[in-house]
Amino acid sequence: MxxxxxxxxxxxxxxxxxxxxxxxxxxxxxxxxxxxxxxxxxxxxxxxxxxxxxxxxxxxxxxxARPKVVAEESGVTVVNLVSVRRLEWAEIVRVNLRQGDPWVFLDLSDGTSLPVLGIQPGIARERAVADARALRALVEARSVPGPDPRQA
Incomplete structure (x- = not known):
């Protein structure tokens, strides 16, 4: 969905x-x-x-209280506790928020995973789920379809 x-x-x-x-x-x-x-x-x-x-x-x-995620036309900026990482839309493969996860994780095209502390279900689970879905929709709308790495 x-x-x-x-x-x-x-x-x-x-x-x-x-x-x-x-x-x-x-x-x-x-x-x-x-x-x-x-x-x-x-x-x-x-x-x-x-x-x-x-x-x-x-x-x-x-x-x-610093963590946030800023999505712009040019990409996504992930601000965690002490680090800031700028990502192009094409670098993000998947947005994950599984049951029990403390925050969202981004699966990246280089095979790594990036924690996104700006979306965390701690005391506002419904809000975090809605934010994760919105970020997922943005990634899907801006990603370039390519070969599925699971089929390689």
């Missing part, structure tokens, strides 16, 4: 997960900073170290 592909450009992100991570970052920073200010026995350096620790924790949470 192939659905109509969405209009380009389109960005896929785990929206609820991002909201939870950003909310947690704000709450952690506020709580740790409040503790640093409320503890009377702390000196200025110790208070600063509390705030620096809160900022470090927030940086980790922001990195966890």
């Amino acid at each position: 192939t659905s109509d592909p969405p209009a380009l450009p389109v960005t896929f992100r785990p929206g609820r997960t991002r909201a939870v991570l950003y909310s947690a970052a704000v709450a952690c920073f506020a709580a740790i900073t409040a503790v640093a200010l409320l503890l009377e026995r702390l000196g200025p350096g110790e208070r600063l170290s509390f705030v620096a620790t809160a900022l470090l924790l927030d940086a980790v949470l922001v990195v966890l």
Whole structure:
């Protein structure tokens, strides 16, 4: 069953997960900073170290909220935690989201598989399935038919 592909450009992100991570970052920073200010026995350096620790924790949470997939006319950009990979449409053979997978995987023409953390079924399974179908429809609409590697 192939659905109509969405209009380009389109960005896929785990929206609820991002909201939870950003909310947690704000709450952690506020709580740790409040503790640093409320503890009377702390000196200025110790208070600063509390705030620096809160900022470090927030940086980790922001990195966890970074993943996304951007589909454009020229191809797909996959942004994972610490890497960015640009793919041409022809490089993508298949979009996979199987039962139990933590995120989508792209099967690539070079025989490798690329995890796509920007579409993950964690706390929004229906959204992830819809996004995976939309990306699959885009890949199918823009791929060039070629020989089936399973028949080789």
